[in-house]
Amino acid sequence: MAEKFVFYSLFLWQIGFIVGILLKLFYKPSGKKFVPTAVQSIPAVEVETPKAKPSHIDVEMKKNISLQKAKVSSVKSDEVIKGKVSTQKEKLKQLRRG
Amino acid sequence: MAKGLDCGTSFYIAATEDTIKKQRNAFLTVDGEVGQVKRMLKRQGIPFVEKAGKIHIVGQHAFNYAQIFSTAELKRPMKSGLLNPTEKDALPVLNAIIGELLGDAKEGETCVYCVPSKPIDVQREVSYHEDVLRTIIEQYGYSVKKIEEAVAIGYEGLVDTQLTGVAISMGAGMCNIAVMYQGMTALSFSVSRGGDWVDENVSMDTGVSKAKVTNIKESSDTLDLSSANYQNIYEEDTDEANVLIAIRSYYGALINYLLTNLKVQFEGVENVPNFPNAVPIVIGGGTSLVKGFLDVFNEQFDQNEFPIPISEIIHIEDAHTAVARGCLSEAQLIEEDDED
Numbered sequence: 001m002a003e004k005f006v007f008y009s010l011f012l013w014q015i016g017f018i019v020g021i022l023l024k025l026f027y028k029p030s031g032k033k034f035v036p037t038a039v040q041s042i043p044a045v046e047v048e049t050p051k052a053k054p055s056h057i058d059v060e061m062k063k064n065i066s067l068q069k070a071k072v073s074s075v076k077s078d079e080v081i082k083g084k085v086s087t088q089k090e091k092l093k094q095l096r097r098g
Numbered sequence: 099m100a101k102g103l104d105c106g107t108s109f110y111i112a113a114t115e116d117t118i119k120k121q122r123n124a125f126l127t128v129d130g131e132v133g134q135v136k137r138m139l140k141r142q143g144i145p146f147v148e149k150a151g152k153i154h155i156v157g158q159h160a161f162n163y164a165q166i167f168s169t170a171e172l173k174r175p176m177k178s179g180l181l182n183p184t185e186k187d188a189l190p191v192l193n194a195i196i197g198e199l200l201g202d203a204k205e206g207e208t209c210v211y212c213v214p215s216k217p218i219d220v221q222r223e224v225s226y227h228e229d230v231l232r233t234i235i236e237q238y239g240y241s242v243k244k245i246e247e248a249v250a251i252g253y254e255g256l257v258d259t260q261l262t263g264v265a266i267s268m269g270a271g272m273c274n275i276a277v278m279y280q281g282m283t284a285l286s287f288s289v290s291r292g293g294d295w296v297d298e299n300v301s302m303d304t305g306v307s308k309a310k311v312t313n314i315k316e317s318s319d320t321l322d323l324s325s326a327n328y329q330n331i332y333e334e335d336t337d338e339a340n341v342l343i344a345i346r347s348y349y350g351a352l353i354n355y356l357l358t359n360l361k362v363q364f365e366g367v368e369n370v371p372n373f374p375n376a377v378p379i380v381i382g383g384g385t386s387l388v389k390g391f392l393d394v395f396n397e398q399f400d401q402n403e404f405p406i407p408i409s410e411i412i413h414i415e416d417a418h419t420a421v422a423r424g425c426l427s428e429a430q431l432i433e434e435d436d437e438d
Contacts, residue, residue: 065233072148073194074140078158079120085113085419089427091257095281096431 100433101200101240102425103211104250105231107176107271107294108384112199113422115430119199120418125173125191126160128153149190156191164309172309178290179214179272180227189230196234203239206436210429211235212247212421215274215286218359222290243432246286248276250424255380255414263377264408266356267421268385270294273356277364277406279371289359291352293385300344306337314341315388323349323390346394352385353398364405376409382420386413 104111112119125147128135135153139146147154154173155163164172175181175188175195182188200209213228228244235242245253251274252265261281267274270293277285297315301308314321320338323346364370381395392413401408414420 065230067233067237068149068189068193070147070149070190070194072136072146073197075121075145075147075156075194075198077119077121077198081118081120083116085115085118085423085426087113087423087427087430088254088257089430092253092261092427093431093434095257095261 099204099207100426100429101207101209102250102422102427102429103196103200103209103235104247104419104422104425105176105211105213106269106384106421107174107179107292108269109418110195110199111419111422113419113426115426118419118422121195121199122157122161123175123192123195124160124164125154125156125175125187126163126170127173127187128155147191147194149187152187154187154191156194161309165313176271178220178222178294179217179269179274179288179292180222180224181230189234192230193234193237196231197238200235200238200240203241206433207240208243208429208432208436209235209240210243210245210425210432212250212425213244214272215246215248215276215288217272217288217290218363220290241432243428245425245428246274246276246283247288247421248274248286249278249283250421250428251380251382251414252276252278253424253427254420255382255412256378259378262373264360264379264406266379266381266383268292268356268381268383270384273352273383273385275356275360275363277360277370279373284370285363285367287359287363289356291355292383296345296348296352296385299348300341303344304337304340306341311341311345314338315345318342321345321389323388324393345388349388349391349394350398353395357398357404361403361405373406376407378410378412379408380412380414382414382417384418386417 099114102113104113106123108123110121110123128139128146132148132151132153136146136148139153139155144159145156147156154160160172164170173185173187175185175192177184203209211231213231214224216224232242232244247267247269248265251267252261252263256263256265256278262279265276265278272288272290272292274288275286276283293312293315297308297311300306300311304311306314318338321342381391392411395411399408399411416423
């Protein structure tokens with residue numbers, strides 16, 4: 001009985017010893033850490049983001065002018081002056097051409 | 099054939115190389131059964147426009163009716179130099195007037211029309227006015243360009259000084275001013291006072307209707323604002339004498355307002371050129387047609403107060419059509435450039 005006890009005891013010690021050696025040789029720790037799941041959340045803090053102040057931009061107006069034509073028109077000019085109309089066109093042309 | 103169009107508050111004037119056409123920019127709505135009114139107007143040879151079941155007499159005839167029937171309300175498509183915001187029937191009337199003055203364009207014809215400079219004494223933008231006129235003129239097939247009204251005066255009156263000087267267009271609805279240097283506009287603006295402002299105030303002060311004041315101003319043989327004649331009028335005690343005295347007074351106030359604002363604008367604007375030599379002031383427009391106008395202008399003008407040295411004050415030849423002729427010159431040069 002005592003012999004059996006010693007035998008099984010040594011056998012278990014040997015297994016334990018071999019497992020210890022094997023673990024030391026082949027086990028590599030993953031680096032994972034266990035953290036508690038109930039983490040206290042930190043409330044967001046409002047920060048003023050730096051904004052560039054936009055300058056005004058001129059946009060062209062979308063023109064949608066509806067023409068209102070008369071149904072009937074018999075308009076005649078109040079005054080018509082026939083004859084060569086004098087202008088300063090030639091002097092203007094010379095000035096522009098330098 | 100190039101065309102120039104002066105779009106004035108009181109008159110629309112079109113100029114081509116051989117014709118000038120004028121149309122009074124006013125109308126009067128006639129009450130009554132449409133068919134009957136049309137027949138009557140056709141028999142009389144009176145020009146009219148029909149739109150949305152309403153008949154409008156257009157132009158000088160409308161003006162004449164307003165003189166005779168004091169209850170008849172003369173309507174104006176434009177007010178203070180811009181489209182009249184209170185006049186709902188303005189656009190079809192303007193369309194008909196422009197159509198008659200210009201007619202349909204032949205291929206490649208250019209029309210230059212005038213626009214007011216931005217007014218300094220009322221909160222109005224000029225772009226809508228410009229766009230409406232452009233749209234109407236384009237509809238008749240023209241290649242369209244705009245120039246400022248006072249610049250058009252400069253093109254007629256400042257060519258002998260290399261387009262350097264002060265150009266003033268005195269119209270019914272507003273006065274336009276451009277300070278030009280070597281053809282460039284250094285400063286331009288308008289004030290919303292003109293011949294209509296004179297008429298309204300004279301009417302209020304004398305109890306004579308505005309239409310009659312306008313008529314006296316435009317056609318009276320006795321109206322002469324020069325100081326010599328003014329003294330003679332003063333001796334009389336008639337309704338017309340009262341009107342003439344009031345007209346002279348308000349002309350002085352209008353010119354003073356114009357010159358004071360020109361000085362203030364000139365002093366407030368950066369990059370205004372220095373004028374080493376004295377430059378002329380050239381004046382055109384229908385409101386300057388009254389006899390003795392230059393006398394009143396000279397009375398109000400004070401060189402010591404004025405920001406630039408002035409060589410002379412010139413009343414441009416044929417002042418009523420000067421803007422249209424300035425626009426015509428520009429249109430002709432555009433067409434010549436296109437041909438080159």
